[in-house]
Amino acid sequence: MEVYNLYCLSVKKVKKFNNIAIIEFDREIRGYPGQFIMLNVFGFEEIPLSLSSPKTITVKNVGKTTNRVVNTKEGDVFGIRGPFGRPFSYPDVEKIYLIAGGIGIAPLNYLYEYFKDEIEVIAIHGVKTKEELIYDYPEVATEDGSVGFRGNAVELFLKLADFKEEFRVYSCGPKPMLLSLYKIMKKLGKLESLEVSLENYMRCGIGLCGSCVTESGARVCRDGPTFKGTDVSEKDFI
Amino acid sequence: MLSVEVAGLKLENPVALASGILGSKKSSLVEIAKFAGAVVTKSVGIEKREGYKNPCVINQKCGVINAVGLASPGAKVFSEELKEISIKKPLIVSLFAPNPENFALLVDYFPFASAFELNLSCPHAKKLGMSIGVDEKAVESCVKAVKDATDKPVFAKLTPNVTDITKIGLAAEKGGADAVVAVNTLKAISIDIYSKKAVLSNIVGGISGKAIKSIALRCVWDLYEVLDIPIIGCGGISNWIDVLEFIMAGASFVQIGSAFYNSLRTIEGIVKSLEDYLYSKNERVKDLIGVAHGGV
Numbered sequence: 001m002e003v004y005n006l007y008c009l010s011v012k013k014v015k016k017f018n019n020i021a022i023i024e025f026d027r028e029i030r031g032y033p034g035q036f037i038m039l040n041v042f043g044f045e046e047i048p049l050s051l052s053s054p055k056t057i058t059v060k061n062v063g064k065t066t067n068r069v070v071n072t073k074e075g076d077v078f079g080i081r082g083p084f085g086r087p088f089s090y091p092d093v094e095k096i097y098l099i100a101g102g103i104g105i106a107p108l109n110y111l112y113e114y115f116k117d118e119i120e121v122i123a124i125h126g127v128k129t130k131e132e133l134i135y136d137y138p139e140v141a142t143e144d145g146s147v148g149f150r151g152n153a154v155e156l157f158l159k160l161a162d163f164k165e166e167f168r169v170y171s172c173g174p175k176p177m178l179l180s181l182y183k184i185m186k187k188l189g190k191l192e193s194l195e196v197s198l199e200n201y202m203r204c205g206i207g208l209c210g211s212c213v214t215e216s217g218a219r220v221c222r223d224g225p226t227f228k229g230t231d232v233s234e235k236d237f238i
Numbered sequence: 239m240l241s242v243e244v245a246g247l248k249l250e251n252p253v254a255l256a257s258g259i260l261g262s263k264k265s266s267l268v269e270i271a272k273f274a275g276a277v278v279t280k281s282v283g284i285e286k287r288e289g290y291k292n293p294c295v296i297n298q299k300c301g302v303i304n305a306v307g308l309a310s311p312g313a314k315v316f317s318e319e320l321k322e323i324s325i326k327k328p329l330i331v332s333l334f335a336p337n338p339e340n341f342a343l344l345v346d347y348f349p350f351a352s353a354f355e356l357n358l359s360c361p362h363a364k365k366l367g368m369s370i371g372v373d374e375k376a377v378e379s380c381v382k383a384v385k386d387a388t389d390k391p392v393f394a395k396l397t398p399n400v401t402d403i404t405k406i407g408l409a410a411e412k413g414g415a416d417a418v419v420a421v422n423t424l425k426a427i428s429i430d431i432y433s434k435k436a437v438l439s440n441i442v443g444g445i446s447g448k449a450i451k452s453i454a455l456r457c458v459w460d461l462y463e464v465l466d467i468p469i470i471g472c473g474g475i476s477n478w479i480d481v482l483e484f485i486m487a488g489a490s491f492v493q494i495g496s497a498f499y500n501s502l503r504t505i506e507g508i509v510k511s512l513e514d515y516l517y518s519k520n521e522r523v524k525d526l527i528g529v530a531h532g533g534v
Contacts, residue, residue, distance in 0.1 A: 046293040207499055208295060210260035219266070
């Protein structure tokens, strides 16, 4: 049994937006795109968070603990375990699309940075309004049309993609968005080129407690969080 | 070759899922039931319980320490989750309650259960589990209350955190238990030397996994010496040899939990290896129960 000891890293830089922060640690965390860490926020809880690059996490304020994280200052110390989970698979093609909805951008940004110099990576970030755009990707979709394409990330993807080409699609975001993407890829017979990162309520992070089990019976923390399109079904997005 | 029967429950193989691991969702129970001889759900009480804050599960080289704190959606919601489950294996519903009356009330929520397992042994929830399980009289009356409320088999899951587990086992037997499950986790803690604090939010948890296998095995052995009812072995079993050790010590079948760390299909591998071994020896599980205690 591998042991995931707790270690501490201090915060080197914080880039804060309204209710989202990109937090950079003083050292790299050895992992791969798609993996997550357990962040021990001393005095609060231990929470799972995707790595958004080797040194960063990208966090949205959704509760007590994330509120503390988003309002962190340089020099603050956090406990870390991991990385855990199955990373995204290596793209064996020359072109990939990253389709992110909202804070789902976090694991995909790591993937973007990992491969942008090797192959063609088209990152599409869909948000409600432009205030939520925290990275500078050329392809953005806003629901209110305040900037870029008016609509969601999947609609923009459909507009951009040439389905005669060979490519892979990596996606992370709200379940309704993943469901619509899943249905489209299924209809096109391209489920094997789809990969999604799922987020479920998680407790132990090591595949034992069962809190994060999907409707198909897979453990998000250990069998995922990344899943091939062929390994999930529609009920996993509900 | 692999089949066993305990209190009228027929198991096609002697390896079941233990309570508390991957047993809170229908989907994971269905997945595990494909290969397990039976599945035991996560313990459920009448009311909803949040459980403890994270970190509530930590893994170590030889085991897992947890203080999940009997997190449960409550009987009504959990029964909704489980009621349409379609598995061909016995579904054992694990119950927790603070007193005999509440234990008895829980039974009616789960008409589809094949049997009930009473959690008299969780070491980290106040006034529940082990708080009852260390008291012979309380164990006897809780078992009796559930036996009076149902015709289904009732198993009592025992705690090893006592001076003499056989006394608790005998109390369960006196209360009418159809079998005892030995054992739940042992009380344990872990300290982070950098923050100089206990790691678990609840400080104290229960340790499972390889670290406790030999202790659990000894508990099964001791119980087999004094009890007339069957024993279900549990604690640190992670391969087919462990399974046989427990059976030879007196277990009629075993339950596996922490070993799911390795794979969701842990039981499949164990059962296959067990089958190969028994085939090569031309032996049957039911003939091996308690054989290590020697002949009369």
